Amino acid sequence: MFIGTIFVNIIIPILILLLIGAALQRKFAFNLKAISNLITYCLMPAAVFINLYQTEIDVQILLEIIGYLVAFSLIIIVVTAVLSKLLKLDKGEAAIFKNSISLINSGNYGIPVSQLLFQANPLGISIQIIVMVFQNILTYTYGLYNLISATKSGMEILKSLLKMPVIHAMLLGGLLNWLQIPIPSFIWTPISHLSDAFLAIALILLGAQLAQIELKTIVNRTIITSSIGRLIIGPSVALLLIFLFGLDGIVAQSLFIASSFPTSRNSSTLALEYDIHPDLAAQTVLFSTVLSAITVTIVVYLSGVLFV
Numbered sequence: 001m002f003i004g005t006i007f008v009n010i011i012i013p014i015l016i017l018l019l020i021g022a023a024l025q026r027k028f029a030f031n032l033k034a035i036s037n038l039i040t041y042c043l044m045p046a047a048v049f050i051n052l053y054q055t056e057i058d059v060q061i062l063l064e065i066i067g068y069l070v071a072f073s074l075i076i077i078v079v080t081a082v083l084s085k086l087l088k089l090d091k092g093e094a095a096i097f098k099n100s101i102s103l104i105n106s107g108n109y110g111i112p113v114s115q116l117l118f119q120a121n122p123l124g125i126s127i128q129i130i131v132m133v134f135q136n137i138l139t140y141t142y143g144l145y146n147l148i149s150a151t152k153s154g155m156e157i158l159k160s161l162l163k164m165p166v167i168h169a170m171l172l173g174g175l176l177n178w179l180q181i182p183i184p185s186f187i188w189t190p191i192s193h194l195s196d197a198f199l200a201i202a203l204i205l206l207g208a209q210l211a212q213i214e215l216k217t218i219v220n221r222t223i224i225t226s227s228i229g230r231l232i233i234g235p236s237v238a239l240l241l242i243f244l245f246g247l248d249g250i251v252a253q254s255l256f257i258a259s260s261f262p263t264s265r266n267s268s269t270l271a272l273e274y275d276i277h278p279d280l281a282a283q284t285v286l287f288s289t290v291l292s293a294i295t296v297t298i299v300v301y302l303s304g305v306l307f308v
Contacts, residue, residue: 057126
């Protein structure tokens with residue numbers, strides 16, 4: 001698959017939906033919190049449930065994926081710690097910087113990309129869902145610890161995780177799949193419709209969120225370095241680990257592509273919630289998302305070349 005074809009067929013549809021979201025937000029000033037709740041509590045769980053219910057993942061492959069994700073995250077965390085020291089960032093900036101590289105937009109960006117790429121192979125989408133769940137756990141443990149380690153207990157973090165509907169959908173979808181329990185059509189049909197709505201609305205919301213970010217001072221040393229870390233160093237580390245783990249095929253493709261997505265919007269949300277350099281966090285999300293149109297295209301192309 002040529003790079004131009006990937007860009008036209010995968011990235012441009014995403015950019016169009018982002019631009020629609022940005023334009024609608026400028027025109028109507030939506031309540032983004034309400035739309036975010038619709039996605040978090042309804043559309044995303046439906047998409048996760050359907051993909052896990054329809055896909056069989058070998059236990060050995062699942063363990064390999066989890067092992068890879070743990071190794072990948074630990075290496076990235078070490079890299080970000082070293083880079084933040086070299087940049088001589090203050091404590092607050094260092095927390096934003098570390099989160100911007102370690103936390104990946106695996107939900108609003110990653111799953112829609114995977115749905116477009118792996119339409120004919122549900123395994124690719126299911127792997128991205130596993131990555132998303134892992135990233136959510138990382139966000140509300142390591143990411144949260146970076147920002148508010150002195151004010152949040154381990155039990156409070158655990159409670160926050162257990163309240164996430166996507167966790168319940170993942171467990172239920174996996175359980176019903178394992179038990180091979182059929183789902184009646186009158187239940188399956190509405191869940192399927194909700195799942196179909198996820199891709200477009202998630203990207204429109206992301207575009208609307210990006211439309212609210214101010215462009216001033218967006219190009220500075222910290223933001224540029226964090227974008228290089230997220231979009232270039234991240235996939236490089238992933239590629240090394242994929243070869244070390246001996247992964248190939250759809251598993252290798254999906255994990256390599258998953259490592260290339262831009263900074264998670266959750267890193268900006270947490271920074272805003274706890275008032276720790278929220279502008280820096282938001283500008284980093286915008287900058288890495290814009291640049292990812294180029295870098296994700298290249299990674300998708302390489303994944304097809306390296307892992308047939």
